[in-house]
Each structure stands twice: as structure tokens, then as C-alpha cells.
Amino acid sequence: MTQGVSRRRFLAGAAVLGAGVGASALLAGCGGGAGSDGSLQVSNWTSYIDPGAVRRFERDTGIRVTYTEDINDNNEWFAKNRAVLARQGWIGRDSVVLDDWIANRLINRLDWAEPMRADRLSNRGNLLPELANPPHDPERRFSLPWQVGLTGIAYNRSITGREIRTFDEFLAIDGTTAVLTEMRDTVGLVMRATGADVTRPSAAAAEPAFTELERAVADGRIDAFTGNDYVNDLATGNLAAAFAWSGDVAQITRDNPDVRFVLPESGGLIWSDNHIIPKGARRPAAATEWIDWFYDPTNAARLTAYVQYISPVQGVAEELTRLGGAAARLVDDPLVVPTPDLLAEVAAFGILSEEDADTLDARFAALAGA
Amino acid sequence: MSASVERDAQGRRRARWTPWLLLAPGFLWLFWFFYLPLSALLRMSLSTKPSRFAVPEFSWAWSNYEQAFSDYGSQFTRSFTYALAATSIALLIAYPVAYVIAFRGGRYRNVLLGLVVVPFFTNFLIRTLAWKTILGDQGAVVSLLRTVGLLDANEALLRTPIAVIGGLTYNFLPFMVLPIYVSLEKIDPKLLDAARDLYSNTWRGFRKVVLPLSLPGVFAGSLLVFIPAAGDFVNAYYLGNAKTTMIGNVVQDQFLVQNNYPVAAALSFVFIAIVMVIVAVYSRLLGTEDLT
Numbered sequence: 001m002t003q004g005v006s007r008r009r010f011l012a013g014a015a016v017l018g019a020g021v022g023a024s025a026l027l028a029g030c031g032g033g034a035g036s037d038g039s040l041q042v043s044n045w046t047s048y049i050d051p052g053a054v055r056r057f058e059r060d061t062g063i064r065v066t067y068t069e070d071i072n073d074n075n076e077w078f079a080k081n082r083a084v085l086a087r088q089g090w091i092g093r094d095s096v097v098l099d100d101w102i103a104n105r106l107i108n109r110l111d112w113a114e115p116m117r118a119d120r121l122s123n124r125g126n127l128l129p130e131l132a133n134p135p136h137d138p139e140r141r142f143s144l145p146w147q148v149g150l151t152g153i154a155y156n157r158s159i160t161g162r163e164i165r166t167f168d169e170f171l172a173i174d175g176t177t178a179v180l181t182e183m184r185d186t187v188g189l190v191m192r193a194t195g196a197d198v199t200r201p202s203a204a205a206a207e208p209a210f211t212e213l214e215r216a217v218a219d220g221r222i223d224a225f226t227g228n229d230y231v232n233d234l235a236t237g238n239l240a241a242a243f244a245w246s247g248d249v250a251q252i253t254r255d256n257p258d259v260r261f262v263l264p265e266s267g268g269l270i271w272s273d274n275h276i277i278p279k280g281a282r283r284p285a286a287a288t289e290w291i292d293w294f295y296d297p298t299n300a301a302r303l304t305a306y307v308q309y310i311s312p313v314q315g316v317a318e319e320l321t322r323l324g325g326a327a328a329r330l331v332d333d334p335l336v337v338p339t340p341d342l343l344a345e346v347a348a349f350g351i352l353s354e355e356d357a358d359t360l361d362a363r364f365a366a367l368a369g370a
Numbered sequence: 371m372s373a374s375v376e377r378d379a380q381g382r383r384r385a386r387w388t389p390w391l392l393l394a395p396g397f398l399w400l401f402w403f404f405y406l407p408l409s410a411l412l413r414m415s416l417s418t419k420p421s422r423f424a425v426p427e428f429s430w431a432w433s434n435y436e437q438a439f440s441d442y443g444s445q446f447t448r449s450f451t452y453a454l455a456a457t458s459i460a461l462l463i464a465y466p467v468a469y470v471i472a473f474r475g476g477r478y479r480n481v482l483l484g485l486v487v488v489p490f491f492t493n494f495l496i497r498t499l500a501w502k503t504i505l506g507d508q509g510a511v512v513s514l515l516r517t518v519g520l521l522d523a524n525e526a527l528l529r530t531p532i533a534v535i536g537g538l539t540y541n542f543l544p545f546m547v548l549p550i551y552v553s554l555e556k557i558d559p560k561l562l563d564a565a566r567d568l569y570s571n572t573w574r575g576f577r578k579v580v581l582p583l584s585l586p587g588v589f590a591g592s593l594l595v596f597i598p599a600a601g602d603f604v605n606a607y608y609l610g611n612a613k614t615t616m617i618g619n620v621v622q623d624q625f626l627v628q629n630n631y632p633v634a635a636a637l638s639f640v641f642i643a644i645v646m647v648i649v650a651v652y653s654r655l656l657g658t659e660d661l662t
Contacts, residue, residue: 075627082629086425110423174524176507217612223529224611229499237508238528358422361628369445369615370623 039064040286042095045071045273048147050306057293063286068093073227074102074182081278085112090280095287097146101184103274104136104351113142114277120288123295126314130343131272135351144291145272145312147247147303150335150346151185152268154244156234158258164241166265167193171221175240178224178233179213183364185269186225186243187213188349192267198349203356210360213367225368234259246335247309261335263345270346272312301327308336415635426632434636442620442637449616450644452531453600456538457546460595461588463539464546468587469580472554486547498537498608505533505609529611537605545594553587554580589656597645617641 046069054067071077077098081091098106106112127144137143155164159175167190170177179186188198190209197205216222226233231248233239235256249261275291277284294300294313301319304311305327317337320327330336352360415434417426471482489497505511505527515521527533557580565575603618617637624634 073626079626079629082423176526176529222612229608233502233506236503236506238502238506354422358628365620365623365628366441367612368623369612370619 037064037066039066040095040283040290041093042067042287042290043071043093044069044097044146048097048273048307050302053294053299053303056299057290060293061286061289063289065290071097074099078102078105085110085279088280090282091278093278094281094283095290096276096278097273098276099273100134100136100271100348101351103143103276106276106278107137107142109354112279114279114281114284115141116144116277116291117285117288120285121292123292123313126295126297126300128312128314131312134272134348137274143274143276144295146275146291146294147307147309148270148272148312149309150246150263150268150270150338151180151189152244152246152261152263153189153241154230154234154249154259154261155241156237156239156256156259159237159240163260164262170241170264171216173240176223176238177221178226178230178239178242179222180230180243181225181227181368183361184349185245185271187360187364188269189243189264192269192347193264195266198269198347200350201352201356203359206360210363210367217367247307250308250333250335263342268346270343270348304336305330308333310336310338411635411638414631415639417632417635419632422629431632434632435640437633438636438640442617445615445617445620446640446644448614449600449618449641450648452535452538452606452614452616453596455535456542456599457592457596459535459539460543460546461592464543464550464591465584465588468547468550468554472551472557483548483551486544490544494541495604497541498604501533501537501540501609502528505536528609529614531610531614533609534606534614534616537609538599538602541602541605542595542599545598546591549590549594550584550587553584553590557583585656589653592652593649596648600645601641 040063042065044067048069049067054065057063058065077096084091103113124140124144127140131145131148132140134140153164153167153170155170155173157163160173162169164170164173179189187206187209188201190212191198191201191206194208194212196209213222224239226239226242228245228248230239230242230244231252234242234244234249235252244261246261249259252259253261277287281287294303297313297315297319300311300313301316301323304316305320305323308330317331320331320337322328334342413428414426416431417428418431418434419426467486471479471486475482503509507526507528512521512527515527516523516525521527561579561583562575565579570578600616601618603616603622606614606616606619621634621637621641624630624637
């Protein structure tokens with residue numbers, strides 16, 4: 001089964017937004033007009049849900065849902081909504097899905113997240129214990145993972161002519177290479193190659209990684225910075241290799257076995273996308289029921305069978321087997337149902353202090369030529 | 371005092387206000403949609419913020435402008451160099467096209483004009499992304515250039531300045547063709563007959579009659595291509611690399627990623643100022659007051 005590729009952006013969205021951002025900053029003052037019909041307003045990334053889920057949720061709970069795939073990029077989402085959230089207004093959404101680091105920003109730095117309603121969380125016990133106490137939300141009061149993914153290196157073997165196992169081999173490729181525009185993914189992966197601890201990141205710890213990256217960009221061993229669009233370029237051969245997200249590659253590999261995903265020997269990154277109820281949400285209880293519904297293993301398995309990322313829910317492997325067919329085959333794919341060995345190779349990028357985040361963002365922008 | 375004198379006085383009073391009333395909608399428009407946004411931008415460009423998420427405060431922070439010049443000089447230079455190259459190439463392509471349509475198009479004129487515009491019904495972004503496929507390493511263009519020896523085996527087109535300038539040229543080409551066509555089409559054919567009667571050959575007729583009369587179109591077209599091309603960031607993003615970024619890419623990053631509105635605003639102001647200087651110099655050089 002092939003789906004329209006991937007979560008996360010197709011930076012296209014960002015580009016369009018960039019053009020209209022002046023306008024959106026002005027319009028932000030007008031507040032969200034959507035959702036006046038009283039339904040639950042859910043925002044998510046594109047192709048990040050199985051097509052029947054919304055209907056089944058509505059049938060099971062009687063809650064009407066307006067589901068919008070309008071999140072393309074964490075930074076872009078933040079830039080668009082910050083003005084309204086800052087004055088505790090309603091952004092027109094009851095539920096959004098965002099990365100760990102921006103979840104941390106909303107929950108801990110800005111107090112722009114609404115706690116979930118504990119009485120509506122009947123399936124919460126199915127959360128994988130490894131994900132129960134993340135630094136951004138130690139008791140999981142505000143957030144639950146939507147899906148989990150890995151950052152590693154993807155390469156097109158027909159162009160590289162060989163397997164790629166380390167960051168040095170990635171840099172040595174005679175062909176076009178790309179890293180991700182998401183600073184934490186790119187810098188984090190190189191930090192692991194330099195032996196730095198990504199779980200406790202700081203500007204100082206990232207220094208060797210930046211030196212390495214700056215040198216590689218300067219002498220053309222790294223050619224491009226891409227968003228989700230690396231997916232097409234890898235498949236068509238415009239890119240020999242790229243820093244990549246596991247679920248995206250899991251999907252292209254099925255069509256093009258030359259495209260492979262590997263965690264470098266120095267280790268990869270693991271991240272999650274968090275379901276969050278933004279402050280000012282009109283239906284926080286219904287939003288809690290929404291995320292809770294996906295913690296039922298059957299519903300979670302159907303989601304995973306479609307998006308092919310790692311599920312944060314226990315018991316999904318058994319349910320995938322029960323679904324049979326292509327879904328059952330995913331059980332043997334370590335990028336969808338990871339083995340303990342694979343999990344031992346990955347680490348999550350920790351929380352940066354505010355000053356360090358500013359410093360690294362600015363430095364990373366300069367690296368990417370902006 | 372008779373009633374008619376009083377009425378005259380009233381009429382004169384009213385007449386004095388009439389021009390202002392007629393101008394009011396235009397003034398209001400400019401006030402709301404030009405003056406206010408621009409002064410808000412100016413204010414922002416002179417603001418500072420103590421931390422990333424704080425609301426910027428106005429503080430005559432000229433340092434934003436210093437940063438704009440010192441850190442992003444190369445992106446400014448690149449933006450205007452690429453825009454100049456794209457404008458020149460667009461002019462070289464567009465002038466003959468417009469000339470043929472205007473003077474040789476006959477009854478197919480409208481069809482030909484339509485053909486110039488039709489590709490642009492497709493979304494801007496899709497068109498730009500299509501160039502990734504066309505110029506791609508495995509694509510026909512690159513393999514042809516490699517066969518004839520213009521490109522080495524490991525050289526590429528994608529993610530080079532050539533690709534960015536090519537994308538800019540392509541995306542803004544109709545804005546060059548259309549104004550030139552309009553100014554050529556306005557030329558009275560009798561003037562060309564007159565030139566021939568006075569023993570001028572085709573080339574001389576073109577140089578002395580057609581070209582000067584089409585300059586307003588060239589002027590308008592150049593501005594319509596140059597200004598948006600210099601501010602563009604989509605082509606540099608998709609067709610370029612880290613060494614071909616333009617000022618639009620910097621503004622996008624400052625605004626969306628780093629949330630540094632003051633610097634983004636300062637960059638925009640510097641950009642506006644440079645464009646205005648270039649336009650002023652250019653209009654002086656071309657010496658045209660009839661701007662089509």
C-alpha cells in the first residue's frame with residue numbers, strides 16, 4: 001500500500017506562508033473564526049492519520065470533529081499562532097500535534113497548554129512506559145505522543161554504490177547530500193557522531209558538531225538543507241543521501257528498495273510528536289477524549305498501519321498481526337515496531353536553555369546561508 | 371442681498387471641498403494600506419526584545435540595521451545580482467517574443483499571447499518544483515549537457531546559481547513579455563512605412579523607431595521582473611543551496627524560525643531603500659516619463 005507521503009512538512013506550505021506571513025501577523029489580531037459550529041477542532045500534519053479514523057471516532061463517542069491538516073512546520077505554526085496565544089485567545093483549534101521541543105516551549109516556558117482532563121483518559125495506561133516521563137512533561141499532564149519517529153541517514157544505494165554506516169561515510173559520498181532544516185535533527189545527529197550527549201544539549205556541547213557542519217558545508221560535502229522534500233529527491237536520485245525521518249523512508253523503500261534508512265553507528269535520534277490542547281481551547285474535555293481514543297490498541301494499530309511510524313501504544317504489534325495482510329508484515333519492520341537493539345541505538349534530543357536555543361538557531365541559520 | 375448671491379457663495383464653498391472629497395478614498399486607502407503598515411514596520415525595525423518570546427519594544431535600536439548590513443551583505447549582493455541577471459535574460463527572451471507576436475502574430479496574436487500566459491495558471495510553487503525534475507541530476511537536460519561535454523560527469527545544475535537564476539527568469543517572464551507587447555502593439559505601422567520611405571533599412575528602422583517607442587514597455591517590464599525577483603525566496607530555497615540564499619530566505623528565517631521580528635523588519639526596510647535607489651537611477655538612465 002502506498003500513501004501520499006509523509007508527515008512533517010512539504011516545505012511548500014512554509015513557502016506559501018512566508019509570502020503571506022505579513023498578512024497573517026496582521027490578521028492574527030482578528031482571532032480564529034473557525035469552528036463556530038461547535039465541533040471539535042483538530043489540527044495535524046498531512047497524511048498523519050488513517051482515513052477512516054475520524055468517522056469511527058465520531059461514531060464511538062458522538063463528538064463531531066473538524067479535522068484539518070494544516071500543520072506544516074513547528075516554527076511556522078508557532079509564528080502563526082503566537083499573537084493569539086499570547087493574549088490567551090482561541091486559535092480556532094482544540095487539539096494540535098507538535099514536536100517535543102515546541103511542546104516544551106508551550107508547556108513550560110509560555111504556559112500556553114491546557115492540561116488534559118484526567119477523567120476522560122481511560123486508555124492512558126497503554127502508553128509505553130519509556131515515553132511516560134519525558135523532560136518536557138514529566139507526568140504527562142499536558143501531552144501524549146501521537147507517533148514516534150527516528151532521525152537517521154537515508155541513502156539511494158544505486159547512486160552511492162555502497163552502504164552508508166557512519167557520518168564520515170555520509171560526508172565522503174561523491175554525490176549530492178542534504179541535511180534537515182530542523183536544527184535539532186541535524187545538529188543532534190552530528191552531535192552523536194562527535195560523541196556529545198544529546199540528552200543534555202547545550203551550545204558548548206554542540207560546538208564540535210557545528211565546527212564539523214560548517215567545514216562540511218564550506219567545502220561542499222553537504223550540499224543542501226531540506227524539509228520533507230528530501231523524500232522525492234531521494235527517490236528520483238537528485239539526492240544521493242540525506243538526513244531523514246524513519247516513517248518517510250519506510251514508505252519510499254517499499255516502492256524503491258534502493259532507498260535505505262540507517263541509524264549511523266554513532267547512534268540516531270528518537271523523537272515524538274505530541275498531542276497538545278492549546279490554551280483557550282473551547283472543548284478541552286472532548287480533545288482529551290480524542291487523543292485517548294487513539295490509545296485503544298485497535299485504533300492505534302490502524303493508525304500505525306497507515307502512517308508507518310512507531311506507535312506509542314502498547315499492544316499495537318499484536319493488533320497489527322490481527323489486522324493481517326500488509327499491516328501484519330509491518331510487525332517485522334524494526335522502523336515501525338522497533339526491537340530493543342534498535343532502541344538502544346537512539347537517544348532523544350533534550351531541552352535547550354532559552355539562550356542556547358537562540359544561539360544555536362542563529363548559528364544554524366547562518367550555516368544554511370540565511 | 372439676493373438669494374442667488376448667497377447660493378453662489380455656498381456653491382463656491384462646496385467647490386473648494388470637492389477635490390478633497392474626491393481624493394479622500396485614495397488618501398484613506400494609502401493611509402490604511404501603505405502608511406500604517408509601513409510605519410508599523412519602521413517602528414518594529416527600531417525595536418528590541420529582551421528575550422525571544424517577549425513583545426518587541428520600541429527603542430531606537432539602530433543596531434538592527436547594523437546587523438542587517440554586517441551579517442547579510444552577501445545575501446543582499448546575491449539578491450540583486452541574481453535579479454539583475456534574471457531581468458537581463460528575461461528581456462533577451464521576451465523582446466523577440468513580444469516583437470513577433472505584435473508585428474508578425476496576425477490573427478494568431480491573441481492565441482500566442484494566451485500561450486505566454488497559460489503556463490502561469492499553474493501554481494507558482496508547482497512550476498518551481500517542476501524545475502527540480504527538469505534540471506535534476508538524472509534528468510534529460512543534465513544528461514544532454516554531459517553528453518555534449520558542457521557538464522562534467524559529477525557536475526550538476528540543480529542547487530547552483532544557474533538553477534536559481536533560471537527559475538527566477540522563468541517565473542517572472544510573462545511580466546516582461548506583456549508590457550513590451552503592449553508598447554510594441556501601440557506603435558503605428560505607418561511610422562515604419564515612413565522610415566522605409568526615408569530609405570532606412572529594417573535594422574535602422576528598428577533602432578530609430580521601434581526601440582525608442584517600446585522603451586516604456588521595457589522599463590515597466592524590467593521593474594516588474596527585477597523587484598519581485600530580488601525579493602523572492604522560493605527559487606533559492608528549492609533550486610539553490612546554502613551558498614545561493616537570497617535576502618528573502620533570511621527574512622523568512624528571521625521571521626518564522628528565529629522569531630526576530632525587529633531584524634526581519636530592518637532587513638525589509640534596507641531592501642525597500644535599495645530597490646528605490648535602483649529604480650530612481652534606472653528611470654533617470656532610461657529617461658522615460660511615459661510609464662505605459
